[in-house]
Amino acid sequence: MYINDQDKHTVDNCRFCFMCRHVCPVGMVTGNEANNARARAELISMVARGFNYTADMAEVVYECALCGACTTQCCTGFDPLPFTKNARMEALAADIAPAYINDLLDKIEAEGSAYGPVTDEALLSEIASLPEKAETLLFLGNTASLAPESAVAAIKLLKKAGVDFAVMKSEPDCGMDFADIVGPAEEARQFAAAASEKINAFGAKTVVALSPDSAKMFLREYREWGIELNADVRTFPAYVLGLMNEGKLTFTASEETVTYQDPFRLARELHETEAPRALIKACAALKDMYRHGEEAISCGEGTIGLYRPDLTVLMAARRMPEAISTGASMVITACPTSYNALKAVGTLPVKSLEVFLWEHC
Ligand code: SF4
Ligand code: SF4
Structure with missing residues (x-):
């Protein structure tokens, strides 16, 4: 069993708690209680107590975007990501992972990557x-x-x-x-x-x-x-x-007002929120969304987009009105999956940080 004692401690606390459901990008778009950290914890707590780990449960485990918003929100210091990742190992070992996961694994193992060679x-x-x-x-x-x-x-x-x-x-x-x-x-x-x-x-x-x-x-x-x-x-x-600080790059400021979608891997996992903002502010005015920086709501970036693009589409569509409400004329993001997800919504122009900087350089 890959679900360990620390996981059991976490799920036994999370399963009675609703306090992070309002920041879960997946739960917000599916409206399915099972997609929040609490319900996933409840399922895993049952598995840890000897209940049958079913394919339905494994599907819920893979519907987590691993975005870490629940962890950041948690006042009591619990982190649902380790038990979710261990539950994935358990699902693969028990051969109950969804078919789309096995297909993706086959592709990565056969080709070395999910993306194929560069053709541009x-x-x-x-x-x-x-x-x-x-x-x-x-x-x-x-x-x-x-x-x-x-x-x-x-x-x-x-x-x-x-x-x-x-x-x-x-x-x-x-x-x-x-x-x-x-x-x-x-x-x-x-x-x-x-x-x-x-x-x-x-x-x-x-x-x-x-x-x-x-x-x-x-x-x-x-x-x-x-x-x-x-x-x-x-x-x-x-x-x-x-x-830029060494004077090797200079940027020309424009009159635009833009907003910035923090990729969760940069903002939450590497605590990098200020470097992209300093660069953007050298080029334009920046108006942040209500939840930004380490508290940003994911727009569907990350690995989940490779196997559940339907959820990514919903998450990006939910996030975009928050960008529009800032009054900005454009969303900037520093992550290729965020960029593609937001661009597909189509209601506000989206640029990658790299292209935005090059245009102002
Ligand atoms: S991570 Fe924290 S806020 Fe979320 S369910 Fe667990 S204990 Fe509650
Ligand atoms: S990691 Fe993100 S998607 Fe997964 S339960 Fe937490 S907030 Fe929801």
């Missing part, structure tokens, strides 16, 4: 223009496939700043999606360790992680799993802010 001509051309090796590695992550125009803008920004950098011609998957699906299993650690070996072999002194998913993996999971990256790892917003 403009991005391939930018990558080809870079040196084979450099002191700084720009790790594109899933931005390369999900929002190649953002990756192009990121490369142009670093070129303009005069950074000696390169992009791996054959980048490994950082392992974030695999870890989200299988939980903290040894297979997830091995997947990440294999990626780390390729990144270390590149020999960069600094790794700039463009995608928040990769940044979170490198700075949190790799360290917790004892996987070493022999480089200083920086998030893209923090790195570019450093370039």
